[in-house]
Amino acid sequence: MNIPFHKPYMTEDEVSAASDCIRNGWLTMGKRTIDFEGKFSGYIGSSNAIAVNSCTAALHLSLCAIGLKAGDEVIVPTMTFASTAEVVCYFNAVPVAVDIDRNTHLIDASKIERAITKKTRAIIPVHYSGQPCDMDEILAIAKKHSLYVIEDAAHAFPASYKGKNIGTIGDITCFSFYATKTLAVGEGGMITTENGDWADYMRRLRMHGVTRDAWKRYTKEGTWEYDVAYAGFKYNTTDIASAIGLEQLKKCDMMMKMREEIAAEYDRSFASCDGVIPYVIKSDRKSGRHLYPLRLNLEAMDIGRNEFIDLLKERGILTSVHFIPLYRFSFYSKIFGGPEKYPESEWTFIREISLPFFPGMTREEIGYVADTVVDLCRTHMKDSSRR
Numbered sequence: 478m479n480i481p482f483h484k485p486y487m488t489e490d491e492v493s494a495a496s497d498c499i500r501n502g503w504l505t506m507g508k509r510t511i512d513f514e515g516k517f518s519g520y521i522g523s524s525n526a527i528a529v530n531s532c533t534a535a536l537h538l539s540l541c542a543i544g545l546k547a548g549d550e551v552i553v554p555t556m557t558f559a560s561t562a563e564v565v566c567y568f569n570a571v572p573v574a575v576d577i578d579r580n581t582h583l584i585d586a587s588k589i590e591r592a593i594t595k596k597t598r599a600i601i602p603v604h605y606s607g608q609p610c611d612m613d614e615i616l617a618i619a620k621k622h623s624l625y626v627i628e629d630a631a632h633a634f635p636a637s638y639k640g641k642n643i644g645t646i647g648d649i650t651c652f653s654f655y656a657t658k659t660l661a662v663g664e665g666g667m668i669t670t671e672n673g674d675w676a677d678y679m680r681r682l683r684m685h686g687v688t689r690d691a692w693k694r695y696t697k698e699g700t701w702e703y704d705v706a707y708a709g710f711k712y713n714t715t716d717i718a719s720a721i722g723l724e725q726l727k728k729c730d731m732m733m734k735m736r737e738e739i740a741a742e743y744d745r746s747f748a749s750c751d752g753v754i755p756y757v758i759k760s761d762r763k764s765g766r767h768l769y770p771l772r773l774n775l776e777a778m779d780i781g782r783n784e785f786i787d788l789l790k791e792r793g794i795l796t797s798v799h800f801i802p803l804y805r806f807s808f809y810s811k812i813f814g815g816p817e818k819y820p821e822s823e824w825t826f827i828r829e830i831s832l833p834f835f836p837g838m839t840r841e842e843i844g845y846v847a848d849t850v851v852d853l854c855r856t857h858m859k860d861s862s863r864r
């Protein structure tokens with residue numbers, strides 16, 4: 478059996494929605510994007526939603542909105558994708574890394590205050606794998622030190638914390654619609670915020686700083702005249718992406734249910750497997766279930782994580798690792814220092830494998846992955862009596 482790490486859940490609905498855009502000739506941002514923004518904010522319950530072409534763009538515009546300046550500091554977790562920290566560097570500001578909690582892989586809120594200095598302006602919590610961070614603690618710290626909270630929710634649609642949807646909690650929230658994400662359009666992102674002034678500013682910035690709805694200039698309602706008020710960016714999305722997004726949004730609850738069923742099946746299979754350390758999802762929040770992080774019990778096994786990945790590959794199962802911690806990259810090691818400063822991230826990194834996990838996985842595929850993991854763990858127990 479050959480099982481990919483991910484396969485987007487696309488049906489004829491997405492195909493015909495994208496085809497309609499091509500047939501009607503409106504390819505770039507237009508009415509479908511406005512519709513997508515409206516339906517997305519309606520689903521989340523946020524006052525504003527601004528569609529952009531990636532979560533990276535969303536994070537960048539968010540930092541523009543809060544007025545980040547050169548030399549400012551922004552707190553980020555170690556265990557994230559490069560985007561979370563690189564956007565801070567765009568401003569010649571400084572990302573400051575905080576270690577994670579090994580049980581959840583989320584930023585350890587109890588370590589954030591130690592990292593705050595007079596220059597700190599914001600915290601970017603990352604809802605790793607879809608599990609919301611400890612938002613009460615993070616918001617309390619932010620309030621005490623007058624910091625902004627910009628949530629990196631690239632993995633967390635749909636997700637909720639203590640009954641509140643992600644996208645309605647921090648000052649600004651940034652979502653990703655990248656090909657592997659829980660709502661996929663290829664490349665795309667969304668910003669939600671309750672601050673109308675920031676929303677207007679980010680709407681302009683995403684389209685070169687143009688002061689009116691620039692996309693309307695080719696329509697009857699529009700006019701050719703416009704002003705450019707700021708040096709903005711080319712971060713707008715397209716109606717083709719938004720048409721796909723609208724279809725994905727209709728299915729998001731169904732796709733979530735499918736991911737929950739796969740997770741339950743994996744959990745059941747690994748419950749009595751000595752080679753696996755369970756990943757913890759706290760009971761007061763609902764994870765978006767973007768990833769299924771498997772953690773190997775290396776102390777009990779005679780092989781390491783990398784060999785385990787190779788053995789899975791030999792049996793036709795493709796996996797990934799989320800994430801290589803930022804301090805392990807040559808660029809970020811100069812800012813963050815070495816692995817010895819982040820013991821929880823190191824513990825996690827050397828054990829983690831992200832298993833194939835996508836809606837549409839068949840029962841046979843799920844069973845094959847689960848059985849193969851259990852079989853490899855058993856074969857590679859150090860203590861032969863546990864094999």
Ligand SMILES: Cc1ncc(COP(=O)(O)O)c(C=O)c1O
Pocket residue numbers: 530531532533534557558560561603629631632652653654655665666
């Ligand atoms: C945690 C996290 N933040 C941000 C991003 C960036 O998303 P995008 O590719 O939409 O820019 C990713 C992408 O994988 C991510 O995993």
